[in-house]
Amino acid sequence: MPLYEYDCQDCGERFETLVSARGKDDAKKCPGCGSEATTRALSTFAVGTASKRSDACATCCPGGTCGLQ
Numbered sequence: 262m263p264l265y266e267y268d269c270q271d272c273g274e275r276f277e278t279l280v281s282a283r284g285k286d287d288a289k290k291c292p293g294c295g296s297e298a299t300t301r302a303l304s305t306f307a308v309g310t311a312s313k314r315s316d317a318c319a320t321c322c323p324g325g326t327c328g329l330q
Protein backbone atom coordinates (compact mmCIF):
# COMPACT_ATOMS: atom_id res chain seq x y z
CA MET A 262 0.00 0.00 0.00
CA PRO A 263 1.25 3.49 -0.77
CA LEU A 264 2.18 5.86 2.02
CA TYR A 265 0.72 9.33 1.62
CA GLU A 266 1.35 12.56 3.45
CA TYR A 267 -1.58 14.68 4.55
CA ASP A 268 -1.73 18.27 5.76
CA CYS A 269 -4.28 19.23 8.38
CA GLN A 270 -6.03 22.46 7.47
CA ASP A 271 -6.96 23.16 11.08
CA CYS A 272 -3.73 22.77 13.01
CA GLY A 273 -1.11 22.49 10.28
CA GLU A 274 -0.03 19.01 11.29
CA ARG A 275 1.55 16.93 8.54
CA PHE A 276 1.16 13.22 8.94
CA GLU A 277 1.71 10.09 6.94
CA THR A 278 -0.78 7.31 6.54
CA LEU A 279 -1.08 4.14 4.57
CA VAL A 280 -3.89 4.36 2.05
CA SER A 281 -5.46 1.40 0.36
CA ALA A 282 -6.58 1.74 -3.25
CA ARG A 283 -10.18 1.42 -2.19
CA GLY A 284 -9.94 4.05 0.53
CA LYS A 285 -7.68 6.60 -1.13
CA ASP A 286 -10.37 9.25 -1.44
CA ASP A 287 -11.60 8.92 2.10
CA ALA A 288 -11.01 11.77 4.49
CA LYS A 289 -8.15 11.09 6.86
CA LYS A 290 -8.34 12.26 10.43
CA CYS A 291 -5.56 14.40 11.79
CA PRO A 292 -3.80 12.55 14.64
CA GLY A 293 -3.08 15.87 16.32
CA CYS A 294 -6.52 17.48 16.56
CA GLY A 295 -8.90 14.90 15.12
CA SER A 296 -10.04 17.18 12.32
CA GLU A 297 -11.07 15.66 9.03
CA ALA A 298 -10.17 18.85 7.17
CA THR A 299 -7.05 17.30 5.71
CA THR A 300 -5.64 17.39 2.23
CA ARG A 301 -3.23 14.98 0.65
CA ALA A 302 0.20 16.47 0.20
CA LEU A 303 2.28 15.74 -2.83
CA SER A 304 5.66 14.16 -2.28
CA THR A 305 7.82 16.80 -0.66
CA PHE A 306 10.88 15.45 -2.44
CA ALA A 307 9.39 15.72 -5.93
CA VAL A 308 7.68 19.05 -5.33
CA GLY A 309 10.77 20.60 -3.76
CA THR A 310 13.02 19.56 -6.62
CA ALA A 311 10.69 20.82 -9.34
CA SER A 312 10.02 24.06 -7.51
CA LYS A 313 13.68 24.90 -6.98
CA ARG A 314 14.62 24.22 -10.58
CA SER A 315 11.72 26.32 -11.86
CA ASP A 316 12.57 29.25 -9.60
CA ALA A 317 16.22 29.27 -10.59
CA CYS A 318 15.47 29.26 -14.30
CA ALA A 319 12.80 31.94 -13.99
CA THR A 320 15.38 34.39 -12.69
CA CYS A 321 18.21 33.74 -15.16
CA CYS A 322 16.64 32.80 -18.49
CA PRO A 323 13.27 32.65 -20.22
CA GLY A 324 11.72 29.24 -20.65
CA GLY A 325 13.95 27.58 -18.09
CA THR A 326 16.52 26.37 -20.60
CA CYS A 327 19.65 27.25 -18.64
CA GLY A 328 19.75 23.88 -16.90
CA LEU A 329 20.20 22.10 -20.23
CA GLN A 330 23.10 24.14 -21.51
Ligand SMILES: [Zn+2]
Pocket residue numbers: 269270271272273274291292293294295296
Ligand atom coordinates in the same frame (compact mmCIF):
# COMPACT_ATOMS: atom_id res chain seq x y z
ZN1 LIG B 1 -4.99 18.83 12.98
